[in-house]
Amino acid sequence: MAGKADEAPSARAVILARIRGAMGPAIGRAGSPQQSAAAGWHALPRDYRRTAALGPDERLLLLEDRLRDYGAHVERVTAATVPKAIGRRLLERGEPTMLVPAGLPEGLLPRTTTFTEDAGFSATELDRFSGVLTLAAAAIATTGTLVLQNLPGQGRRAATLIPDYHLCIVAADDVMETVPEAMDRLRATAALPTTFISGPSATADIEMTRIQGVHGPRVLDVLVVVAG
Amino acid sequence: MSLGSALDPKTAPTFPMAARTSLGDMLLRKNVRHATEVIQAKRGRVVAEMPDWEALREAGRALRAHTLAHLDVYLEQFERNCTAAGGVVHWARDAEEARRIVVDLVKATGTREAIKIKSMTTEEIQLNPALEAAGVHAYETDLAELILQLGEEQPSHIVVPALHKNRQQVREIFRREMQLPELGETPQDLADAARRFLRDKFLRVRTGVSGANFLIAETGGVVVVESEGNGRMCLTLPETLITVAGIDKVVPRYRDLEVLLQLLPRSATGERMNPYNSIWTGVHAGDGPQSFHVVLLDNARTEVLADEAARETLHCIRCGACQNACPVYRQTGGHAYGSVYAGPIGAILTPQLERMDHAQSLPYASSLCGACYEVCPVKINIPEVLIHLRNKVVRRETAGMGVLTHPEAWAMELAGAIFRSERRFRAAQRLGRMAGRPLESKDGNGERWVGWLPGMLGGWTRVRDLKAMPKESFREWFARRDTNGKAAGDGRQG
Amino acid sequence: MELGEGGHLRVALFITCYNDTLFPETGKAVVRVLERLGHTVEFPAGQTCCGQMHYNTGYQALAAPLLPRFVEQFRESEAVVVPSSSCVAMMRDHYPGMARASGDAKLLAEAEALLPRVWEFSEFLTRRLGLADVGAYYPHRVTYHASCHGLRMLGLGDGPMRLLRAVRGIELVELAGLEQCCGFGGTFAVKNAEVSSAMLAEKVTAVLNTKAEVCTACDNSCLMHVEGALHRQRTGVRTLHLAEILASEEADALDRRQGSNVLVDVLGNVLGKEGA
Numbered sequence: 001m002a003g004k005a006d007e008a009p010s011a012r013a014v015i016l017a018r019i020r021g022a023m024g025p026a027i028g029r030a031g032s033p034q035q036s037a038a039a040g041w042h043a044l045p046r047d048y049r050r051t052a053a054l055g056p057d058e059r060l061l062l063l064e065d066r067l068r069d070y071g072a073h074v075e076r077v078t079a080a081t082v083p084k085a086i087g088r089r090l091l092e093r094g095e096p097t098m099l100v101p102a103g104l105p106e107g108l109l110p111r112t113t114t115f116t117e118d119a120g121f122s123a124t125e126l127d128r129f130s131g132v133l134t135l136a137a138a139a140i141a142t143t144g145t146l147v148l149q150n151l152p153g154q155g156r157r158a159a160t161l162i163p164d165y166h167l168c169i170v171a172a173d174d175v176m177e178t179v180p181e182a183m184d185r186l187r188a189t190a191a192l193p194t195t196f197i198s199g200p201s202a203t204a205d206i207e208m209t210r211i212q213g214v215h216g217p218r219v220l221d222v223l224v225v226v227a228g
Numbered sequence: 229m230s231l232g233s234a235l236d237p238k239t240a241p242t243f244p245m246a247a248r249t250s251l252g253d254m255l256l257r258k259n260v261r262h263a264t265e266v267i268q269a270k271r272g273r274v275v276a277e278m279p280d281w282e283a284l285r286e287a288g289r290a291l292r293a294h295t296l297a298h299l300d301v302y303l304e305q306f307e308r309n310c311t312a313a314g315g316v317v318h319w320a321r322d323a324e325e326a327r328r329i330v331v332d333l334v335k336a337t338g339t340r341e342a343i344k345i346k347s348m349t350t351e352e353i354q355l356n357p358a359l360e361a362a363g364v365h366a367y368e369t370d371l372a373e374l375i376l377q378l379g380e381e382q383p384s385h386i387v388v389p390a391l392h393k394n395r396q397q398v399r400e401i402f403r404r405e406m407q408l409p410e411l412g413e414t415p416q417d418l419a420d421a422a423r424r425f426l427r428d429k430f431l432r433v434r435t436g437v438s439g440a441n442f443l444i445a446e447t448g449g450v451v452v453v454e455s456e457g458n459g460r461m462c463l464t465l466p467e468t469l470i471t472v473a474g475i476d477k478v479v480p481r482y483r484d485l486e487v488l489l490q491l492l493p494r495s496a497t498g499e500r501m502n503p504y505n506s507i508w509t510g511v512h513a514g515d516g517p518q519s520f521h522v523v524l525l526d527n528a529r530t531e532v533l534a535d536e537a538a539r540e541t542l543h544c545i546r547c548g549a550c551q552n553a554c555p556v557y558r559q560t561g562g563h564a565y566g567s568v569y570a571g572p573i574g575a576i577l578t579p580q581l582e583r584m585d586h587a588q589s590l591p592y593a594s595s596l597c598g599a600c601y602e603v604c605p606v607k608i609n610i611p612e613v614l615i616h617l618r619n620k621v622v623r624r625e626t627a628g629m630g631v632l633t634h635p636e637a638w639a640m641e642l643a644g645a646i647f648r649s650e651r652r653f654r655a656a657q658r659l660g661r662m663a664g665r666p667l668e669s670k671d672g673n674g675e676r677w678v679g680w681l682p683g684m685l686g687g688w689t690r691v692r693d694l695k696a697m698p699k700e701s702f703r704e705w706f707a708r709r710d711t712n713g714k715a716a717g718d719g720r721q722g
Numbered sequence: 723m724e725l726g727e728g729g730h731l732r733v734a735l736f737i738t739c740y741n742d743t744l745f746p747e748t749g750k751a752v753v754r755v756l757e758r759l760g761h762t763v764e765f766p767a768g769q770t771c772c773g774q775m776h777y778n779t780g781y782q783a784l785a786a787p788l789l790p791r792f793v794e795q796f797r798e799s800e801a802v803v804v805p806s807s808s809c810v811a812m813m814r815d816h817y818p819g820m821a822r823a824s825g826d827a828k829l830l831a832e833a834e835a836l837l838p839r840v841w842e843f844s845e846f847l848t849r850r851l852g853l854a855d856v857g858a859y860y861p862h863r864v865t866y867h868a869s870c871h872g873l874r875m876l877g878l879g880d881g882p883m884r885l886l887r888a889v890r891g892i893e894l895v896e897l898a899g900l901e902q903c904c905g906f907g908g909t910f911a912v913k914n915a916e917v918s919s920a921m922l923a924e925k926v927t928a929v930l931n932t933k934a935e936v937c938t939a940c941d942n943s944c945l946m947h948v949e950g951a952l953h954r955q956r957t958g959v960r961t962l963h964l965a966e967i968l969a970s971e972e973a974d975a976l977d978r979r980q981g982s983n984v985l986v987d988v989l990g991n992v993l994g995k996e997g998a
Contacts, residue, residue, distance in 0.1 A: 022530050171687065190482045200503070204497065207263065
């Protein structure tokens with residue numbers, strides 16, 4: 001633990017020793033501390049819901065309902081009509097200056113609008129865009145959540161933060177019903193920067209009145225893409 | 229700006245004293261009552277729509293207990309994985325060491341400013357005054373924390389730290405500090421003002437300071453849960469990010485978030501999911517700060533861990549549900565607790581973080597009604613821990629001295645002796661009847677009542693009368709009835 | 723009247739120290755209800771106190787000897803009935819741990835064997851005997867205060883309300899903020915007198931808003947606290963333990979009308995009807 005006699009033990013060593021002292025001798029721990037922790041973890045009770053109970057359409061309806069409950073605008077579209085739907089949304093939102101992350105399939109974009117691809121802009125440069133269009137890695141119906149990771153078409157975190165308008169496209173197949181299903185799916189890419197987005201930014205800090213739109217995007221539109 | 233007197237359990241008045249001040253502030257009480265009622269109702273609705281809520285609570289409890297049982301393993305694992313991902317992990321034995329680490333890290337960046345996410349851990353270690361003293365200005369960016377910082381106020385709630393302020397009070401602070409004489413008073417006006425006030429700071433300041441909701445051992449990742457997007461700004465835009473987290477914040481695996489991310493938002497703000505959860509792991513090229521530090525803080529948490537009967541205090545995931553449910557907090561608000569951790573969780577956490585040297589009145593700041601335990605998402609049996617800590621307080625206060633010097637201990641010893649003998653108990657009942665006599669008087673219905681009691685008991689008769697002791701105890705009646713046969717005295721009202 | 727499930731029982735009454743001393747009428751009422759139902763009531767004379775005050779205030783060592791005393795007094799009983807939910811909660815929540823801490827294996831075994839036979843008065847009626855109607859008559863406007871220990875620790879649920887609904891002549895009014903603590907909390911009422919008073923003020927307002935004549939509960943401790951303020955404020959509203967309402971019969975109501983409370987009763991009934 002302590003190094004040489006004249007050297008004070010590090011804070012790390014002291015804290016770990018305190019923890020081991022606090023928990024007492026490892027009675028009943030089989031194998032190494034790591035093995036014992038792993039065995040204990042596998043034995044943890046998980047009697048909560050871990051699987052879907054709804055059919056595909058009900059699942060989408062639930063997601064749409066929950067997103068709307070937060071004040072997001074939601075539309076269901078087919079793959080073929082995505083560009084048109086994007087064009088409509090942008091018109092509706094006053095034709096914002098749009099940013100897109102790298103890796104967004106070009107076929108999705110309407111020809112009528114200019115989209116600038118994120119070239120690693122500084123924060124101040126990002127601030128000149130009033131909108132951003134991205135895909136999502138997953139969505140969670142029960143909680144009305146979109147999950148974005150640093151992946152092609154979803155981009156880095158700052159890009160979906162500074163522009164005031166976020167238009168997000170999520171494929172119906174990526175919509176999970178429950179949080180556990182979503183975490184299962186995200187596990188493979190767990191180390192990527194990840195943002196869970198549930199509606200536009202909000203606060204209830206003043207008299208518990210929910211105000212939509214503080215520092216993050218104040219407007220969130222979602223297109224749920226179904227086959228057909 | 230934030231050099232105003234911080235909530236410090238070492239110098240705070242006792243809870244009953246501080247509560248007196250709060251109870252006299254009718255506006256504060258109204259604000260607190262309103263806020264806690266609104267959150268409680270929202271929580272109730274979103275919890276009711278979860279048929280598996282009790283299973284989630286049990287999973288949460290078991291997960292937290294398991295993590296503490298293997299805390300050394302998980303902290304080392306977190307350190308290893310965070311470091312491998314490009315983060316730097318620091319360890320701090322106490323608040324002083326944590327402050328020094330953070331101040332040094334900020335100074336090393338060469339900047340004189342930092343943007344901060346709401347973090348009760350940095351409040352606990354009183355980081356802001358230390359940064360100010362080192363010539364670094366820390367901007368609080370959470371709306372509530374901004375209100376408190378500009379108003380030179382202290383937090384009164386874990387999740388909604390400015391809930392004791394209403395819109396008019398917030399407007400006054402913003403008008404004065406942001407020089408906005410025309411500012412309106414709707415929450416929307418005030419949130420917009422905060423957005424404008426902070427925007428250029430987010431874009432300009434190159435150092436961010438945050439707390440953490442969870443540290444993931446398996447991946448070395450960090451999770452921050454928030455609503456406004458100020459958190460994302462602080463976590464994403466600066467070049468350097470310093471995260472201060474208690475050693476209790478670690479979770480074993482990524483998958484465990486499926487439990488905690490269901491329990492926390494519904495319990496904390498009554499949302500199915502709060503607007504933003506950020507998860508990042510070390511540094512990621514081209515995305516977010518390229519210099520990332522985590523400070524793991526002990527600050528007496530290992531002492532809490534060592535007390536088996538109180539260990540579950542560390543299960544806490546800082547949702548604040550116990551504060552909203554607490555009938556005591558509802559009356560006094562948070563400041564009376566003299567600590568950034570107020571309400572039931574504060575009543576058990578604060579004295580332990582002070583090693584029972586301070587805040588000894590807090591374990592008594594509860595009627596033990598159990599509302600906190602009922603709503604706790606990780607099933608901390610707060611009433612049980614309160615009772616355990618009361619015992620610690622009593623043992624400390626009476627150690628090495630005769631009970632005669634401690635009036636309460638003396639009265640308790642006496643009562644204990646009485647209850648240990650039926651004969652003494654009967655004698656005490658008779659004596660009590662006689663002793664009470666001089667204090668009794670008849671009311672309009674000819675009943676005898678006591679309207680004044682001496683000493684410690686005077687607290688009772690300040691607002692309540694006490695019915696005089698009846699002439700005959702139940703046991704006397706029962707004995708008489710047995711002797712006389714059951715018909716003689718029946719169970720009717722006398 | 724019916725005995726309830728399980729036939730005739732020898733019921734041992736643990737009256738509790740404060741009911742014994744301050745509220746003997748509650749004990750008499752319990753005896754009356756149980757005997758009316760056909761059961762035999764016994765009173766082990768060596769009983770004193772469950773230890774709750776000591777335990778909850780931090781004097782666990784002084785509570786400890788009261789456990790073996792309780793076990794010794796009641797170990798042979800078929801059923802132990804206690805007209806106080808907080809005392810039952812004390813026993814259920816803490817006796818096993820206290821027994822373990824004592825290191826006395828026999829005590830632990832006896833305590834664990836005894837505890838399942840210990841009942842709070844209302845739960846004895848609803849859960850052990852499976853009854854709701856115990857043959858009571860009480861023609862008054864009444865509101866029910868759910869004490870925290872009954873509500874949360876014992877999980878009494880709507881048991882007490884079911885008993886009250888079956889009382890003939892009663893007019894039951896629901897109390898707003900039922901789950902809110904009244905602020906008693908044992909020594910809390912003295913140690914934090916001002917906060918306790920503020921909590922009490924809310925409860926008293928809720929009680930007065932019901933326009934009830936009587937506020938009832940399963941705990942005289944809460945009621946003593948609420949009644950203390952109701953009396954100080956000269957509200958005319960009384961408190962009464964649930965057992966005393968359940969013990970009332972038609973003959974009692976007639977008796978009382980001949981007393982000095984005729985005016986109060988009549989006024990109460992009139993007010994009650996207006997508020998309904």
